[in-house]
Amino acid sequence: MTVPAGGWQVHRLVPSGTEGAPDADTATWIRAMAAAFLGPRPTPESVATQAATMAGQRLRGVYEPGDTAPVATLRSWDARMSVPGGEVAADAVTSIGVRATHRRRGLLRAVLVDDLAEAARAGTPVAALTSTQGSLYERFGFGVATWTRALRLDTRAAVFRDPGPTGRLRTLDPAGFAAAAAPLQDRARRRHPGAMDRSAASWTTLISGGVYDSSPRYAVGWSDATGRPAGYVVYGVAEGWWSTGSATLAVHDLQATTPESYRELWRHLCSLDLAGTVTWSEASVDEPLPWLLTDPRAVRFDGPREMLWLRLLDVPAALAARRYPVADRLVLRVHDPAGHAAGTWALDTTDPVAPAAGPTDAEADVACDAATLGSLYLGGVDPRVLARTGRLDELTAGAAGRLARLLAPPSVPWNGTRF
Numbered sequence: 001m002t003v004p005a006g007g008w009q010v011h012r013l014v015p016s017g018t019e020g021a022p023d024a025d026t027a028t029w030i031r032a033m034a035a036a037f038l039g040p041r042p043t044p045e046s047v048a049t050q051a052a053t054m055a056g057q058r059l060r061g062v063y064e065p066g067d068t069a070p071v072a073t074l075r076s077w078d079a080r081m082s083v084p085g086g087e088v089a090a091d092a093v094t095s096i097g098v099r100a101t102h103r104r105r106g107l108l109r110a111v112l113v114d115d116l117a118e119a120a121r122a123g124t125p126v127a128a129l130t131s132t133q134g135s136l137y138e139r140f141g142f143g144v145a146t147w148t149r150a151l152r153l154d155t156r157a158a159v160f161r162d163p164g165p166t167g168r169l170r171t172l173d174p175a176g177f178a179a180a181a182a183p184l185q186d187r188a189r190r191r192h193p194g195a196m197d198r199s200a201a202s203w204t205t206l207i208s209g210g211v212y213d214s215s216p217r218y219a220v221g222w223s224d225a226t227g228r229p230a231g232y233v234v235y236g237v238a239e240g241w242w243s244t245g246s247a248t249l250a251v252h253d254l255q256a257t258t259p260e261s262y263r264e265l266w267r268h269l270c271s272l273d274l275a276g277t278v279t280w281s282e283a284s285v286d287e288p289l290p291w292l293l294t295d296p297r298a299v300r301f302d303g304p305r306e307m308l309w310l311r312l313l314d315v316p317a318a319l320a321a322r323r324y325p326v327a328d329r330l331v332l333r334v335h336d337p338a339g340h341a342a343g344t345w346a347l348d349t350t351d352p353v354a355p356a357a358g359p360t361d362a363e364a365d366v367a368c369d370a371a372t373l374g375s376l377y378l379g380g381v382d383p384r385v386l387a388r389t390g391r392l393d394e395l396t397a398g399a400a401g402r403l404a405r406l407l408a409p410p411s412v413p414w415n416g417t418r419f
């Protein structure tokens with residue numbers, strides 16, 4: 001199928017074939033995407049493995065006449081994202097790459113505009129992405145909605161306040177990893193607005209490291225005293241002990257559904273004889289780890305840096321999908337040249353279990369653009385801060401404060417899954 005967008009023909013591909021033999025178009029698309037991202041040279045095996053992770057997803061490509069390899073790529077799929085009090089369907093967008101010889105001619109714009117238009121037609125309320133660069137996506141209506149911090153733990157200085165260990169640890173082998181981890185991640189993600197669900201294929205990439213990281217990975221699960229699994233951690237060796245006498249471990253994923261599982265997974269990471277440092281590049285901005293230790297200086301943080309970018313495609317559906325801690329009725333005017341979020345919208349939260357949102361002729365209390373609305377949606381940024389920068393116009397007195405109270409999330413938005 002071809003669709004003209006900005007003068008370019010955007011072709012849509014449905015990945016097919018099996019893990020052993022992806023179809024030719026998908027294989028060519030994967031090689032073009034890898035080149036745009038300066039990735040490792042694809043091998044037949046790595047192409048087949050990647051193709052298997054794309055089953056059921058949408059690929060887009062732009063092709064020069066007579067060329068079988070695309071000059072631009074985009075991949076997207078239907079995801080679920082946690083929001084305060086529930087979840088919302090999201091168009092997850094990734095792999096936007098343009099051939100080095102074809103940049104700055106509108107190709108990113110062509111593939112992304114086409115993808116967002118299809119998601120909007122399908123009724124998907126929001127689009128979400130994580131980005132390689134910070135200045136690309138605001139022009140397309142995306143705003144930063146979650147942040148992350150990198151942490152570094154000196155495990156030899158880490159003394160836990162609570163005695164332990166408690167519960168039971170067990171090694172999760174690659175064959176059984178997805179079955180053990182998926183239900184835990186699904187429970188854990190509901191505690192954090194902005195957390196995305198995982199595709200079935202993503203577990204293979206997580207436990208194997210995918211095409212970018214061939215070093216061994218280890219997965220450990222934790223169960224409580226009743227035997228109920230409550231969390232897991234996946235880590236690898238970032239620096240071997242043989243060079244410095246003390247290895248550095250990198251956490252690739254840590255999902256805890258209870259405070260006890262969180263504490264015991266960190267205790268496990270601190271118990272490995274040959275390691276002196278544990279790093280985690282995608283920790284939450286309010287990571288509780290220092291509060292577990294007698295000396296909080298054992299943990300150092302960098303950041304925050306931006307993680308998840310959101311773009312509302314259907315404002316009433318997105319606003320009605322989340323819950324609000326106070327009852328109010330507030331009118332937002334949204335400027336959006338692309339049209340998806342444009343309008344004046346009344347948000348009525350007087351019914352706490354069924355907030356209503358829809359178009360209105362009433363005077364607006366606040367006004368902003370679509371990207372700012374994307375940043376506000378999960379409650380990760382205070383509207384009063386945005387009002388101080390001119391990103392939000394406060395049109396009735398005190399409206400930014402009312403909006404802050406309305407949008408306040410039950411916990412800090414966090415998405416630990418870069419995609």
Ligand SMILES: CC(=O)SCCNC(=O)CCNC(=O)[C@H](O)C(C)(C)COP(=O)(O)OP(=O)(O)OC[C@H]1O[C@@H](n2cnc3c(N)ncnc32)[C@H](O)[C@@H]1OP(=O)(O)O
Binds near residue numbers: 102
């Ligand atoms: C969700 C993700 O997949 S994030 C991954 C992004 N991809 C990469 O980092 C891979 C390497 N880079 C690339 O492949 C390309 O340079 C891309 C995808 C970043 C940009 O593709 P291009 O086709 O050159 O972008 P395009 O010409 O459509 O530009 C669209 C707009 O973005 C702007 N833009 C493009 N690249 C950049 C940049 N690196 N920094 C700031 N602005 C940029 C353009 O100026 C243009 O702005 P305007 O329309 O407001 O005038």
